[in-house]
Amino acid sequence: MHKYKPAKRAAASIYILLTVVLVVVTGAIFLLIPLIGEYDIYIVAAYWILHAFFACVMIPMYFRHSMIGISHDEIVRHRGMLTLTSEFMPMESVKSVTTVITPLSRYTGLNFIIINALGSKIMLAFMKKDDCLEATEYINDIIRSRKA
Secondary structure (H helix, E strand, O other), X not given: OEEEOOOHHHHHHHHHHHHHHHHHHHHHHHHOHHHHOOOHHHHHHHHHHHHHHHHHHHHHHHHHHXXXXXXXXXXXXXXXXXXXXXXXXXHHHEEEEEEEEOOOHHHHOOEEEEEXXXXXXXXXXXXXXXXXXXXXXXXXXXHHHHHO
C-alpha cells in the first residue's frame, strides 16, 4: 500500500492565505467604523481570536490526522479536525482520475486528485506534486490493466 501524507507546504500556504484574509477583513472593519460604531474593536478581537484558533488548533489537527492510502484493491482517506472520518473506495469501482496541479505547486503544495466512481467521488487534497503524479499514474495503470 502506498501511503501519502499532506504536503507541509500546503499548511504554510493556508496560513498565508488566512493571514491575508485576516488583514483585509480587519482593514474593512476599521474602514466601516462609522457604520459599526463603538463595537468595532470587539468584532476585530473576536475575528482575531477565531483566526488564532484555526491557525493554532484546527489546521495542525487536520494535517496531523490526514493520510491517504492507495493499494491495488482500495483507496482509503483518513482526515479530520474535530471528528475523524475515513473514506473507502474499492479500486474496481474507480472509473476515472483527474489530477489538478496548481501553478507554483512545488512551493504551495496545493495539488489534488479527484477519483470518480459510479455514484461517488473522493478528492485527495494537499499532496506533494511528485506524490500526486505517482498516485495518478498508479491508479491509471490499474484502470488500464482492467480493460486489457
